[in-house]
Amino acid sequence: MTSLTRLVETDAHEGPVYVDDGALYFTTRRPDVAIRRLALATGEVTTVRAAANVANGMALDAEGRLIVCEQDPAAITRFDPASGTVETLVDSYDGKPLNSPNDVVVTRDGAVWFTDPSYGHMQGFRPPPELPDAVYRYAGGQLTMVADGFDKPNGLAFSPDEAVLYVGDNGAPRKIFAFDVGDDRRLANRRVVAHSTPEHPDGLKVDRLGRIFASAADGVRIYEPTGEQVGEIPLPGAVNFTFGGRGGDALFITADDAIWVAALDTRS
Numbered sequence: 001m002t003s004l005t006r007l008v009e010t011d012a013h014e015g016p017v018y019v020d021d022g023a024l025y026f027t028t029r030r031p032d033v034a035i036r037r038l039a040l041a042t043g044e045v046t047t048v049r050a051a052a053n054v055a056n057g058m059a060l061d062a063e064g065r066l067i068v069c070e071q072d073p074a075a076i077t078r079f080d081p082a083s084g085t086v087e088t089l090v091d092s093y094d095g096k097p098l099n100s101p102n103d104v105v106v107t108r109d110g111a112v113w114f115t116d117p118s119y120g121h122m123q124g125f126r127p128p129p130e131l132p133d134a135v136y137r138y139a140g141g142q143l144t145m146v147a148d149g150f151d152k153p154n155g156l157a158f159s160p161d162e163a164v165l166y167v168g169d170n171g172a173p174r175k176i177f178a179f180d181v182g183d184d185r186r187l188a189n190r191r192v193v194a195h196s197t198p199e200h201p202d203g204l205k206v207d208r209l210g211r212i213f214a215s216a217a218d219g220v221r222i223y224e225p226t227g228e229q230v231g232e233i234p235l236p237g238a239v240n241f242t243f244g245g246r247g248g249d250a251l252f253i254t255a256d257d258a259i260w261v262a263a264l265d266t267r268s
Contacts, residue, residue: 002233003263008043010036012254015058017066018244024252024259025066025081027055030125035066035079038259048081054125057103057114057155057240067112069101071120076101076112076138090143096130103155103204103240107162111139111185113146115153115167135167137185146187147179155204155214155240159225166193166212168201176201176214176223194227203240203253207264213251215239220253220262233262 015027015035024038025048035049035058049055054071061067066079067089075091075098089112091098100120105113117133120126134148135156147153151171158165158181165179165187174196179187197217205213211230212223215238222231233251238260241253251262 002231004233004235005261005263007040007252007259007261008038008045009258010038010045011257012036012038012259013256014056014240014254015068016240016242016252016254016259017058017060018242018252019060019064024242024244025058026254026259027052027058029256030054030123035068035081037081049079049084049086053077054100054120056101059104059106059112061106062110067104067106069104069114071100071102072125074098074100074116074120074126076104076114090136090138093131093136093143093145099129099131099133100126102153105156105158107158109139111137113137113156113158113165115156117150117152117154117170119152133171135165135187139185146185147190150177154202157204157206157212159206159210160208164225166204166206168196168204168214170200170202174198174200176204176212176227178225192227193225194223194229196221203238205241205243207243208248213241215241220251235260235262 011028012026013029017025057069059067076089078087099118102115118129132148154170155168176194178193180189200216201214203215219235220233237255253260
């Protein structure tokens, strides 16, 4: 039985990122989205960026900076919590503005992979999309559309060897797709791994054993790479999550009104 503990009651919607100094960064709900920091030892919550352009998903780069999906204006930015500086990495593709970047992963080679659904237009704060709902890779100053044909691409995560990319489509029907990642970083062999529940999958992560963690209407579901469900963390309202803790055996979960932690029998 997984141990589940509520750490703090707070506005915690998306983008959880664990850092080794014992803190968790996250983004709040619309309309006034901020980036905040939870000190895990004390439970203190502080705001590190008050006006974050409807920020959503976040990831950590090799230098400890946050790579942020900003939805309005739509962009992928790099935010240094220590200095407060913000740098735009990319905000358009083929001369057209991004839709509303949702989730992001930084791979070991430093490349930034992200999903760009048109939620912003659907939710009334972005103009009609000029680009398809797609997945992108940004590296060496170049942005490449690596996959499209989704309804609402949302969470994304890589297998431990980064040879497989998983993408959760939170549109209709709701599915988790897998792609093989070639040596040239191109994607191939698109396939459905699992089907999810209404309003999900949103958060998506993979542990060191290759198991897929995906948010669902009833909590966080755990799948083998084959798609077989092998576990569940019951927490209705779970939005997104990240691995953390000294041994990588804790799952920190944002649920809009609180942050929870689940003790796991695995490591990220």
